[in-house]
Amino acid sequence: MTIATFIPPNIKDPRLVGRSYDMVINGKHEIAGSGKVIERIAPGHGIAVGEWPDASADDVRLAISAARVAFDKGPWPRMSGAERSRIMYRVSQLIVANVEELALIESLEVGKPISQARGEIDFCADLWAYAAGQARALEGNSHNNIGEDRLGLVLREPVGVVGIITPWNFPFIIASERVPWSIGAGCTVVLKPSELTSGTSIRMAELALVAGVPPGVFNVVTGYGDPAGQTLAEDPAVDMIAFTGSSRVGIHLGAIAARSVKRVGLELGGKGPQIVFADADLEAAADGIAYGVYHNAGQCCISGSRLLVEESVRDELLARVLDISRRVPFGDPLNEKTRIGAMISKGHAEKVDGYVKAGKAAGAELLIGGNPAGSGDGHYYEPTVFQNVRPDMSIAKDEIFGPVLSTLTFRSADEAVALANGSEYGLSASVWSTNLENALQTIRRVRAGRCWVNSVIDGTPELPIGGYKKSGLGRELGRYGFDEYSQFKGIHVTLGRPGRWFTS
Template identity: 35%
Template sequence: MEKVLYINGEWSGTELKKIEVLNPANGELVGTVASAGKEETRAAIEAAHEAFGPWSRLTAYDRSSYLDRLYDLMMEQKDEIAEIMTKEMGKPLKESLGEVQYAASFIRWYSEEGKRVYGRSIPASHENKRMQVIKQPVGVVAAITPWNFPAAMITRKLGPALAAGCTFIVKPPKETPLTAIKLVELCEEAGFPKGVVNLLTGPSSVIAEEIMDSDKVKKVTFTGSTEVGKMLIEQSAKTVKNVSMELGGHAPSIVLDDADLDKAVRGIIASKFRNAGQTCICINRVYVHENKYEEFTKLLVEETRKLKVGNGMDEGTDIGPIINRDGYEKIKQHVDNAVEKGADCVLGGKGKDEGNACFYEPTILKDVNHDMLIMNEETFGPVLPVQKISTDEEGIELANKSPFGLAAYVYTESLSRGTRLIEGLDYGIIGWNDGVPSAAQAPFGGFKESGIGREGGTEGMEAYLETKYVSIVI
């Protein structure tokens, strides 16, 4: 299928150069999209700028009704959205269906949360003064989204932005633009006014440059690598843009000797091998107390061995393809480096390069240490390294030994020990006996080089609002 750009309520760009979208499971052509340039980007910015005034003046209830319609459409067409996602991204169809529901939950949450944007009155210092704080939408928002969650990473930004009264431009990645296009088609079907939602596909460098240079774009929200995020932060200084950044991670998990090992293994597998390990908050390294180290590793291998690798459209698939060859080569490098430096590969350790598609077996590495690449760099693949620790304090120290601070996980049945762990870990999201902590109603974001700001929850709404203080003499 051929799709084009969506600017000011119109589909356009049929005359532009096309970008092919390939299925990472078999290399087959899934569709083509238009390649936008500077002119198209400027047109989208202008459309969003013109639409901002009327959209921001609607009542929160009016904006909520549009989001409610979008939510209903996503639920009605969830099977179609999921199939598009699996074909262009590769994740198993059951995971894609789960993502569509997760993505829609942000639309539903912010449909309601938009009605709860409150200001306040401040006690005045003089009897003839009145002091007020009001909240207003920040303005035109540009979202640059990643390929690993093609729907949820859009709606997590789209929902609060539109509910707050902002207008929206989305730039999806070249790997997974078709899911984004389908969501924008549903926005059109839901009846959003022209210019409120706009879509640009094409080269990131060209589109991002126009967005960052424009003084009409008031906020940029980005999910992606720390390297690109830092570059965008630098560029934002030219117009002092408001930015939200959800960047890289290297999530640790600490398993103490009082942990319920069945619970720990289930949670760690759910976190690590979802999306073939290609998630920002998946567990990347496990620190296990020496008293449970052998027992835990044995159980982990037994359960991980049950996972099936294959095409995401095939029934029973648990782990789909790696998104591209660069990702595949990085996984191989991390495993080879760990084995060369003494790690014991107790499960997996092999990939399958089919020329037009790459797969990697679920892999467990035992007896790793921090001299190995895999303990210092985000692998983004189905590989789990396990290291022995002697004390709770050692676990905290090793877990914090990273420039990233997005997510961490702890497994213990002790309230006292668990509390010390979660308070000592320098991470923005912590799962305590929980391998899947994300939810629309909860804040999502990291410490250190893992980002700026939060998405989800009430914090996610605040990210799209400006605070205005008014002092009145009567």
């Protein structure tokens, strides 16, 4: 079961330097009123790499007030789309100019491979550039066919102040999937990143100020879910909450927001199926399956952690997946060869190990991995593969959030779809087949919001993302993403003199 490709963390790497950050509120750097800070220990190295304020509810209210004033009285919502577009495009250029710095922060705080972090930052620049281009093309509608004396107008307006709460696994990407769309629609924002990985979110707001985003439009507060995130959800001055994270917390935030009929966008948990038919390119599928489950050490809401393979090719496909699992370099996030980095914390690594133990106890066959790795400098877990998994096992139902693949088999497309849909989640899904009709007909029947045919965890700013069932509400990215942060006002215009309702 031992994996031989572990790269021990180099705790003497000169890039392991701690940084201190302040919150960004109304265009200024602010510490917590209490003076308290949160220290981040790099999960891949066990060394302090970041420190930021531990915000209280009062600190968050200052940011909300700044965003409220910027929306109600400031220039941003009243700018032309072209003006907002130019400023947002400058943000994308500044991200490109600072790729190496941002990637290093992300790698150290999250524990992800530096090469992966670099690619993610580049992608985020593209997200900002796309949103910038669309910001000047946003439109309403007109209805000229409702009568010769009537004209109908549909105006698109920004929803207002948006509280955005992001998780620890992809802090820069998930913020970049939301902030440009919300401010591009004319909204103002208070962003609350995870208390574990706040550095790049603060840097994003700082770059936005340099680009010309006015004070108060993009604020960042740092701290814990309670009180910081709770305050965003409860405060009546916040018009919308956009949350990415666990279904448990999303349901809680949705209930809070419902009390004031606050709009909510939720991207929650997943248990993504990867459906592999016998006619698939098995070499490509094996590589995609390994990437889909090991990407970000499996700490990914769109992880392809359920392998549903046609029974006749199970053994051949698993042999290929196991070969990759034995050889893929994992360990030190700062090593350019690393493909699988660290777990976010010791507690989370123990949670993943608990699922593995539960899978073995339930009768699933462990083919490879299944153990923590390393000697104490960081938190790592071996690439792990199970077969003979039943749908009722916890490793088949629950979002493990680790590098653990659960394998089930099917004999027909109907059975594959039933297995894929037999989950409370519906965030992502993949189908592997060289028969395009079979692939498309299958994916059309799978209830998931982000899908791939012959690939996995691919993305582009043009296509919407979001979940079905307990995986969330609403859509981000593409043109649909702007609708999430917009209100639509219908206006009936009467031309000429209207008929009288009452005459004496």
